[in-house]
Amino acid sequence: MTSVLDQIRWDKSEDGLVPAVVQDARTKDVLMLGFMNRAALEKTLREGKVTFWTRSRQRLWTKGETSGNVLKFVALRVNCNDDSLLVLAEPVGATCHTGHPTCYYREADEDACDWRTVTEAQFDPEQVYGKSA
Numbered sequence: 001m002t003s004v005l006d007q008i009r010w011d012k013s014e015d016g017l018v019p020a021v022v023q024d025a026r027t028k029d030v031l032m033l034g035f036m037n038r039a040a041l042e043k044t045l046r047e048g049k050v051t052f053w054t055r056s057r058q059r060l061w062t063k064g065e066t067s068g069n070v071l072k073f074v075a076l077r078v079n080c081n082d083d084s085l086l087v088l089a090e091p092v093g094a095t096c097h098t099g100h101p102t103c104y105y106r107e108a109d110e111d112a113c114d115w116r117t118v119t120e121a122q123f124d125p126e127q128v129y130g131k132s133a
């Protein structure tokens with residue numbers, strides 16, 4: 001059986017990772033950017049929860065495994081060069097560990113001197129992850 005997984009250019013980076021943008025399937029908001037290897041994408045498709053490879057911890061990481069704020073897999077798209085992914089998902093709760101609905105919750109002000117927060121935090125990260133997080 002053929003698989004789209006065989007058509008993705010995992011070989012383009014030394015560590016076999018491709019960037020994966022996650023977009024809210026309903027609102028089309030961009031939620032986060034992560035990296036996937038083949039195992040992460042297989043797990044995502046198999047279990048229906050978006051899973052990445054974390055470079056800092058060097059392991060598979062299912063988004064929401066600590067917070068419960070998972071991203072339910074909806075659809076997978078690939079770019080023209082087969083080297084980056086767009087994952088449409090249904091977020092459960094806030095996506096960002098800061099409590100914001102998206103990781104992209106800050107926007108440069110008019111003169112690009114500073115960032116201003118453009119979304120509202122939905123939870124207190126200390127209550128979800130503990131004070132050490």
Ligand SMILES: [Zn+2]
Pocket residue numbers: 032095096097098102103
């Ligand atoms: Zn974030």
